Amino acid sequence: MNEFTQSIYMNLAQIPKGRIISYGQLAKLAGYPNHSRHVGKTLAKLPKDTTLPWHRVVNSQGRISLSGDSFYKQKERLEKEGIAICENGKIMNFKQVIMQ
DNA sequence: CGTCTGACAATGA
DNA sequence: GTCATTGCCAGAC
Structure with a gap:
């Protein structure tokens, strides 16, 4: 566990329910732009039973970057928080839920 | 040490 | 809107 990882976790834990953030923004918040x-990569190493809201992280285009099982898992978790998502991974109300 | 890879981002066609 | 290209950087090999 290095400083980078620690900082990412810290910031991620503070994303409010029903909101999402992009990988780039999260890295930037943690103090590591361009990461x-x-x-x-860091999120991929998280254990299944983690309490961190990793599912609130999407790419800058407002779509889920995962595939297969992981994709549906994230999709369901987000919809549970009131975020609508298309079958192709595109987030419907992206502009309303993305962190600014 | 050189190369490749990845749950990415910004830009341009 | 989508796709391709380029830049990015830490880890794996």
Whole structure:
């Protein structure tokens, strides 16, 4: 667990329910701009039973970057928080739920 | 040490 | 709107 990872977790934990954030924004908030890719890598290592809201992280185009089972898992979790998502992973009310 | 990879982002066609 | 290209950086090999 390094400083980068720690900071990512800290900021991610503060994303309110019903809101989402992009990988780039999260990295930036954590104080590491240009580390968007590493954010995804870090989240991928999280245990299944983590309490962190990893599902509130999407790419800058407002769509889910996952595929297969993980995709549906994230989709369902988000819809449970009131965020509508298309079958193709596109977030409907993206502009309303994305962090600004 | 050189290369490749990835839950990405910004830009342009 | 979508797709391709380029830049990015830490880890794996």
